[in-house]
Amino acid sequence: MTHLRTKLLASATLVAAGLAAAGPALADKANDTLTVALDLEIETMNPYQNTSRMGLIAAKLMFDTLVWRNPETGEFEPMLATDWEWTDDTTLDMTIREGVTFQNGEVFDAEDAAFTLNFFGSPEANTKGMSNFEWIESAEALSPTELRINLDEPFPAALEFLAGPLAILPKDYFEEVGFDGFEEEPYGTGPYQATDIVKGETVTFVANPDYFAEGGRGAPKIGTIITRTIPDMNTQLAELMTGGVEWAWRIGKDEAEGLRGMPGLTVTDAETMRIGYLTMNAIDEDSPLSNKLVRQAISHAIDRQAIVDNLVPPGARLIPSACFPDQFGCEQDVTTYEHDPEKAKELLAEAGYPDGFEFTLDAYRDRPYAEAIIGDLAEVGITANMNYGKYAAVRDALRSGDSDMAFLTWGSNSIGDVSASTSNFFKGTADDTFNDEEVQAWLEEGDTSVDPAVREEAYSKALKKIAEEAYWVPLWTYPYTYAYSEELDFTPTSDELPHFALTGWK
Amino acid sequence: MLGFLARRLALAVLVAFTVSAVSFVLLRASGDIALAIAGESATEADIAAIRVQYGLDRPLVVQYFEWLTNALQGDLGRSIFFNTPVMELIAERLPVTVGVGALALLFAIALSVPLGVAAAMRPNSIVDHLAMWLAVIGQAMPSFWFALLLVLTLGVWWRLLPISGTGTFQHYIMPAIALGYYATPAIMRLTRAGMIEVLQSDYIRTARAKGLRSGRILFKHALRNAVIPVVALAAVQFGFMLSGSIVIESIFALPGVGHLAWISLQRSDFTVVQGIVLMLALIYICLAVLADLFNAWLDPRIRVA
Numbered sequence A: 001m002t003h004l005r006t007k008l009l010a011s012a013t014l015v016a017a018g019l020a021a022a023g024p025a026l027a028d029k030a031n032d033t034l035t036v037a038l039d040l041e042i043e044t045m046n047p048y049q050n051t052s053r054m055g056l057i058a059a060k061l062m063f064d065t066l067v068w069r070n071p072e073t074g075e076f077e078p079m080l081a082t083d084w085e086w087t088d089d090t091t092l093d094m095t096i097r098e099g100v101t102f103q104n105g106e107v108f109d110a111e112d113a114a115f116t117l118n119f120f121g122s123p124e125a126n127t128k129g130m131s132n133f134e135w136i137e138s139a140e141a142l143s144p145t146e147l148r149i150n151l152d153e154p155f156p157a158a159l160e161f162l163a164g165p166l167a168i169l170p171k172d173y174f175e176e177v178g179f180d181g182f183e184e185e186p187y188g189t190g191p192y193q194a195t196d197i198v199k200g201e202t203v204t205f206v207a208n209p210d211y212f213a214e215g216g217r218g219a220p221k222i223g224t225i226i227t228r229t230i231p232d233m234n235t236q237l238a239e240l241m242t243g244g245v246e247w248a249w250r251i252g253k254d255e256a257e258g259l260r261g262m263p264g265l266t267v268t269d270a271e272t273m274r275i276g277y278l279t280m281n282a283i284d285e286d287s288p289l290s291n292k293l294v295r296q297a298i299s300h301a302i303d304r305q306a307i308v309d310n311l312v313p314p315g316a317r318l319i320p321s322a323c324f325p326d327q328f329g330c331e332q333d334v335t336t337y338e339h340d341p342e343k344a345k346e347l348l349a350e351a352g353y354p355d356g357f358e359f360t361l362d363a364y365r366d367r368p369y370a371e372a373i374i375g376d377l378a379e380v381g382i383t384a385n386m387n388y389g390k391y392a393a394v395r396d397a398l399r400s401g402d403s404d405m406a407f408l409t410w411g412s413n414s415i416g417d418v419s420a421s422t423s424n425f426f427k428g429t430a431d432d433t434f435n436d437e438e439v440q441a442w443l444e445e446g447d448t449s450v451d452p453a454v455r456e457e458a459y460s461k462a463l464k465k466i467a468e469e470a471y472w473v474p475l476w477t478y479p480y481t482y483a484y485s486e487e488l489d490f491t492p493t494s495d496e497l498p499h500f501a502l503t504g505w506k
Numbered sequence B: 001m002l003g004f005l006a007r008r009l010a011l012a013v014l015v016a017f018t019v020s021a022v023s024f025v026l027l028r029a030s031g032d033i034a035l036a037i038a039g040e041s042a043t044e045a046d047i048a049a050i051r052v053q054y055g056l057d058r059p060l061v062v063q064y065f066e067w068l069t070n071a072l073q074g075d076l077g078r079s080i081f082f083n084t085p086v087m088e089l090i091a092e093r094l095p096v097t098v099g100v101g102a103l104a105l106l107f108a109i110a111l112s113v114p115l116g117v118a119a120a121m122r123p124n125s126i127v128d129h130l131a132m133w134l135a136v137i138g139q140a141m142p143s144f145w146f147a148l149l150l151v152l153t154l155g156v157w158w159r160l161l162p163i164s165g166t167g168t169f170q171h172y173i174m175p176a177i178a179l180g181y182y183a184t185p186a187i188m189r190l191t192r193a194g195m196i197e198v199l200q201s202d203y204i205r206t207a208r209a210k211g212l213r214s215g216r217i218l219f220k221h222a223l224r225n226a227v228i229p230v231v232a233l234a235a236v237q238f239g240f241m242l243s244g245s246i247v248i249e250s251i252f253a254l255p256g257v258g259h260l261a262w263i264s265l266q267r268s269d270f271t272v273v274q275g276i277v278l279m280l281a282l283i284y285i286c287l288a289v290l291a292d293l294f295n296a297w298l299d300p301r302i303r304v305a
Helices: A005-021 A053-062 A110-119 A158-163 A171-184 A233-242 A253-259 A292-301 A304-310 A341-351 A367-379 A391-400 A422-426 A437-448 A452-469 B002-029 B033-038 B044-053 B060-072 B086-121 B126-140 B143-157 B169-199 B202-210 B214-226 B228-243 B246-251 B257-266 B270-298 B300-304
Strands: A033-038 A067-069 A076-078 A081-088 A091-096 A136-143 A146-151 A192-198 A202-207 A224-229 A265-280 A358-363 A383-388 A405-410 A472-485
Touching: A033 A233, A053 A192, A053 A202, A053 A224, A067 A158, A076 A081, A091 A110, A110 A136, A110 A146, A110 A171, A233 A253, A233 B143, A253 A265, A253 A472, A265 A292, A292 A341, A292 A367, A304 A367, A304 A472, A358 A367, A358 A391, A367 A383, A367 A405, A391 A405, A391 B033, A422 A437, A422 A452, A437 A452, B002 B060, B002 B270, B033 B044, B060 B270, B086 B126, B086 B169, B086 B214, B086 B228, B086 B246, B086 B257, B086 B270, B126 B169, B143 B169, B143 B246, B169 B214, B169 B228, B169 B246, B202 B214, B214 B228, B228 B257, B228 B270, B246 B257, B257 B270
Parallel strands: A033 A224, A358 A383, A358 A405
Antiparallel strands: A067 A076, A081 A091, A091 A146, A136 A146, A192 A202, A202 A224, A265 A405, A265 A472
């Protein structure tokens, strides 16, 4: 989200003025209705046609997954599957819960799970996130309560995917109404049913009275949840202040300051799994960045702590490795580079650039952070020219080798495993601008072994080398600021997903 | 007259084609569309699959002609993110944009015509300067700032009007004011200039000499003549309001075509952007042709142009 300076000033003034005159936000606890502000609309009701976070939030309300990852403990718990077992390295047998129905009355069984995994993983379904299905070769319903998932090769993160994006859809109903019909009237097994869809504006979710209370999330505590699409942050704040909405997130640092201490509202900061990083093109031998000393110099030059203290919203932490610290396999004991401009200059001189050099930094978001980085580099004699563009353009440039350095972020799709972060960038794919075969081999080992100890060891070696070579400058984690009614019992989680199904009134 | 009409229509069609072709090419030059569709966290395999799925690996000319053939039959393709036909998306949201635009234009006219008349009746007086000042502020003030000001005062402090969304007529009032105020100075000055010129003309002097009341003179004789160029300007301003409503729609959370264009542009939802560009171009062209026709009907000299 980018803001013009005048817009910042405008919003700060707005909030300050609003504080002076507005009363506390009214909670709709009396109507048992929670109104939530989202800055983008929920584009589609079909989780497999969706690429945005808003769609994911809606999907979590309407559908269930086979397995549930408890956001507090990180453990996998039963949801639509009550039990599971790896019969061998490439076969997962799951016991399906009985007594569950879809919101239209259709009975849920293993057939629906098999249908979902097979059909939406096939090319004819035009699924947007096909990589979520790649590890599955096929799924079979051995009986109404037994599901067998066959894999091509061992895939340790299988449960992560079964708990995350792979929501289960009703086979009979979907085959009957097709994509368009499902879009207008979606049904899932989830705790909430979408009853009133006003495209681009609001979606009303009503609590499912027949939701199974055992396992997973338990019965829904709030009767009705209405999502309202309000693109402008200032308008969201105005609605928060006047009771038009009771919950908002991703609030900017300046606006949040104005909200803290306002009666009737709780303002919380929570970390997400999104990490910021600088990636460099180490392959191009003409570029100074192919020299390890130069990369290390750059790492020493940037004062990450200062940026976190002054620019990034509260709750962010510095990260030492090329992964999110709480992900499985994210080795934290790696070479770190203290902020030391003198050392940076020394290293540059040693590398043959005593007077520094010039290059281009590509960025697509958080312009102030990028500018701060450029400022830090200038202090050691490196001139970085900013090329601020769209995400697609930046990633394009990296892949084609046109970019020297890019400032990017990665959310890992909320998957708590290094295979969803580090492996994406260092394993020889188009995103790999380093071509380090040792690292590639270790990551491959980590991704395909089933033994957690073997995986940890492999990832540790890979991450240590990545840090030693300073391929990345790992920066910080991204926190979000949430503001909601005091009467709401809401807990933010680091998976960048507000779990409204777990939320209740105080 | 018919010849003029035919020439204007032919030109309009040519402009429409050019706009669609240029926007088609520009959209595809703005970055890898397959990557934009696949989303930030997509893997290489995802992106390659999408490239084939959407036919993005074919030559540009082939893609354009396929789009054109479909468009001429009324099929503008399918939105990548919304999973619905573009035509349907636009049809759903156009009423909101047109509604706000029309209301904004009405507000602009209701504000600027009386201002212009008042200013014209006493040129270079305090009334004249005040009217000018009021109108110029409308053009100088950024629309989003004015919108936020309205939200703060009318929505948060005094709770007079709802802040965002649609649903009732009241929801459209603040957006209309914010959007319309921008057009005020142009219309006001044109009205003022027209009125001043008309009020000095012979037939007005004749009317006064005949003993008609000044109110009657003002409205029945003077204003009707002075307002002719204003109508033409209003038509073009309406087109401007339709395309310029992006900011207003974002602030007031109105699900209109403007906001749709903005988010589609950000995400390279190229079928939607293409469709909206074409639609807005057609509307603008229609309005310009109508304005041209109106003027040609009034002033025969224009018809040979």
